[in-house]
Amino acid sequence: MKFKSPPVNSLSLDFLTEFCISLEKLENDRACRGVILTSAVPKIFSSGLDITEMCGKSTEHYAEFWRAVQEMWLRLYSSNMVTVAAVNGSSPAGGCLIALTCDYRIMAENPKFSIGLNEAQLGIVAPFWFKDTFVNVVGHRVAERSLQLGSLHSAPEAHRIGLVDELVPEEKLKDRATAVMQQWLALPDHARQLTKTMMRKAVLDRLVAHREEDVQNFISFISKESIQKSLRMYMEMLKKKKS
Numbered sequence: 649m650k651f652k653s654p655p656v657n658s659l660s661l662d663f664l665t666e667f668c669i670s671l672e673k674l675e676n677d678r679a680c681r682g683v684i685l686t687s688a689v690p691k692i693f694s695s696g697l698d699i700t701e702m703c704g705k706s707t708e709h710y711a712e713f714w715r716a717v718q719e720m721w722l723r724l725y726s727s728n729m730v731t732v733a734a735v736n737g738s739s740p741a742g743g744c745l746i747a748l749t750c751d752y753r754i755m756a757e758n759p760k761f762s763i764g765l766n767e768a769q770l771g772i773v774a775p776f777w778f779k780d781t782f783v784n785v786v787g788h789r790v791a792e793r794s795l796q797l798g799s800l801h802s803a804p805e806a807h808r809i810g811l812v813d814e815l816v817p818e819e820k821l822k823d824r825a826t827a828v829m830q831q832w833l834a835l836p837d838h839a840r841q842l843t844k845t846m847m848r849k850a851v852l853d854r855l856v857a858h859r860e861e862d863v864q865n866f867i868s869f870i871s872k873e874s875i876q877k878s879l880r881m882y883m884e885m886l887k888k889k890k891s
């Protein structure tokens with residue numbers, strides 16, 4: 649599955665809706681046992697959640713948007729398919745979450761590409777299920793430091809801390825992702841799927857049990873004037889960076 653939402657593959661409500669529909673189609677296709685996620689946009693895997701969806705909108709919109717973010721994560725983290733992220737560009741915040749949610753991550757070894765949960769840098773907080781997914785990949789200590797600092801890690805650093813499983817030259821990313829997929833698909837599906845469920849169930853169940861509470865937390869947090877101001881300033885900073 650190739651993300652193609654220029655300029656930076658931001659995770660808008662439309663993007664998330666289409667992503668879930670595509671994933672569901674593949675999930676229901678008995679001939680499809682695995683999916684490789686990558687980007688058709690040069691140098692960017694995904695810029696994370698679309699900040700404009702979280703700025704100056706109604707409470708109803710925030711609820712709809714957040715439910716779509718939850719849905720994307722629940723579907724991908726619980727997928728029966730083998731999921732491989734071929735990270736061919738930068739991947740902050742929600743983009744990093746997508747990669748973390750897969751079974752295996754391969755990143756292009758370009759030191760200019762960065763990845764991480766940088767929410768703290770925007771003055772916002774990664775929700776508990778972003779944090780849980782991160783902890784399950786890199787461990788508690790690395791996750792705690794990285795989350796508090798809102799670190800964006802260069803590709804070599806991301807590999808060193810275990811955020812990505814391997815680095816390959818950009819031109820070899822597709823072939824390597826295909827080889828990894830074949831390796832994972834060589835196992836019987838039922839054994840792999842049951843093992844995946846066993847490893848992820850507690851974290852999935854936690855969001856399922858607190859889904860509506862999480863939506864309300866998001867709304868009250870994002871609606872605060874101080875948070876709205878931080879997001880506006882961050883967007884302005886992104887725009888100024890260009891000029």
Ligand SMILES: CC/C=C\C/C=C\C/C=C\CC/C=C/CC(=O)SCCNC(=O)CCNC(=O)[C@H](O)C(C)(C)COP(=O)(O)OP(=O)(O)OC[C@H]1O[C@@H](n2cnc3c(N)ncnc32)[C@H](O)[C@@H]1OP(=O)(O)O
Nearest residue numbers: 658695696697698699700740741742772773865866869886
């Ligand atoms: C106690 C707490 C209790 C409860 C908490 C409850 C809930 C939690 C609450 C909130 C959590 C919300 C979680 C959010 C997670 C996220 O994903 S936030 C998004 C974070 N993303 C980023 O920080 C990335 C920002 N972008 C960049 O760094 C760069 O754009 C990037 C490196 C991706 C690409 O750089 P470059 O190629 O130079 O492109 P530009 O910077 O020029 O960007 C091109 C245009 O795209 C616009 N843009 C970039 N990123 C976004 C984005 N994420 N959303 C919307 N728009 C984006 C950028 O402004 C440019 O627009 P322009 O062309 O100027 O119009």
